[in-house]
Amino acid sequence: QVQLVQSGAEVKRPGASVKVSCKASGYTFSSFGMHWVRQAPGQGLEWMGWINVGDGDTEYSKKFQGRVTLISDTSATTVYMELSSLTSEDTAVYYCARPWLGTYFDKWGQGTLVTVSS
Amino acid sequence: SYVLTQPPSVSVAPGQTATITCGGNSIGTKSVHWYQQKPGQAPVVVVYDDSARPSLIPERFSGSNSANTATLTITRVEAGDEADYYCQVYTNSDQWVFGGGTTLTVL
Numbered sequence: 457q458v459q460l461v462q463s464g465a466e467v468k469r470p471g472a473s474v475k476v477s478c479k480a481s482g483y484t485f486s487s488f489g490m491h492w493v494r495q496a497p498g499q500g501l502e503w504m505g506w507i508n509v510g511d512g513d514t515e516y517s518k519k520f521q522g523r524v525t526l527i528s529d530t531s532a533t534t535v536y537m538e539l540s541s542l543t544s545e546d547t548a549v550y551y552c553a554r555p556w557l558g559t560y561f562d563k564w565g566q567g568t569l570v571t572v573s574s
Numbered sequence: 575s576y577v578l579t580q581p582p583s584v585s586v587a588p589g590q591t592a593t594i595t596c597g598g599n600s601i602g603t604k605s606v607h608w609y610q611q612k613p614g615q616a617p618v619v620v621v622y623d624d625s626a627r628p629s630l631i632p633e634r635f636s637g638s639n640s641a642n643t644a645t646l647t648i649t650r651v652e653a654g655d656e657a658d659y660y661c662q663v664y665t666n667s668d669q670w671v672f673g674g675g676t677t678l679t680v681l
Contacts, residue, residue, distance in 0.1 A: 491670065500675040501609070501660050507663065515668050553618055559623065560607040560662070564616035571587070 458482040460552050460565035467571045473540040476568045478552030485533040486510045489555050492526065492537045494548040495567075502548075506555070507535060517546045576665040581616060585679040592648040594676045596661030599642060602665045606644040608637055611658045611675075611679035620659075648678070657681045 465479040478490065483562035492505040507526040514526050525538045535552060550568045553561035586592040596606060606624050609617035621627055621637035624644065634649045648655055661673040662663040 472670060483594055489646075493672075500658075501611075501662075501672040503670040506670070517669060553616075559605065559664075560619050562608075562618070562619060562628075566591075 458554070458563050458564055460554060462552060462565040462568045465571070466475075466493045466568040467573065468542050470572055470574055471544050472572075473538060474542060474546075474570050475536055475538045476550050476552075476570070477534050477536050478565050479532070479534045480554070481533060486530055488559065490526070490528070490535040491553045491555060492524075493533075493553055493561075493563060495551070496545075496548040499548075504537070504550075508533055509535065538568075542570075545571065545574050546573045576663070576669070576671050578661055578663065578671055580595050580659075580673040580676045581660060582674070583677045583679065585681055586651050587681045588651055588653060590651055592651050592655070592678055594646040594648075594659050596644040596646070596677065597642055598644070598663065601642055601644050601663065602640045606637065606639050607662045608635075608646045609660045609662065610655075610657075611627075611660065618658065620678075650679075651680055653680050672680075 459481045463533045467473050468474050489506050489508045492504040494502050504520050507514045509528045523540050527536045552565040554563040556562035608621040610620045611617040620631050620635045626637040630676045636647045636672045638645050658675045
């Protein structure tokens with residue numbers, strides 16, 4: 457069955473960077489893209505960007521442009537999301553999500569809590 | 575940037591019908607997807623492409639989209655439907671947008 461398994465919780469200092477992984481299994485990895493969505497405590501869902509795993513092409517939310525980088529490793533069937541220059545406002549659960557035929561997100565990872573605190 | 579507006583909360587008695595709206599400029603020209611999120615869990619799609627329903631989602635969930643409002647309707651509401659609901663669209667500028675979310679409370 458399709459599974460997206462994310463890396464564990466992280467605690468970072470302000471100004472640092474964080475890298476979260478999302479390992480996919482149960483489907484042809486290179487045939488689907490991957491999105492990243494975050495959710496601050498008690499807040500709504502916020503789209504961050506997506507990567508075309510097949511060719512590495514990316515599209516980022518204007519809000520995160522310049523701070524977020526998505527990378528795919530097809531041999532490891534894993535997508536990485538790196539967010540730099542962290543502030544307390546970046547404390548959130550980060551999700552990877554697979555788009556079905558480029559439309560809605562049909563599979564989600566379990567989420568990774570990133571806490572930014574001094 | 576494109577904004578999707580949802581009511582913060584909707585309350586309904588068990589067995590009644592819940593209606594959750596999602597407002598956006600000419601949203602009727604876009605495909606709208608709806609997600610259900612329960613506490614501590616990842617979102618799950620309940621309606622996609624305005625009105626289509628994944629196979630595991632009960633028929634009680636339906637959607638519509640016209641002009642400037644998309645609507646998620648849940649008939650015969652059950653206690654297990656209590657959750658946050660989010661609408662989502664893909665905009666012309668290659669950006670995905672979520673609504674602010676609506677908390678459904680079953681009285």
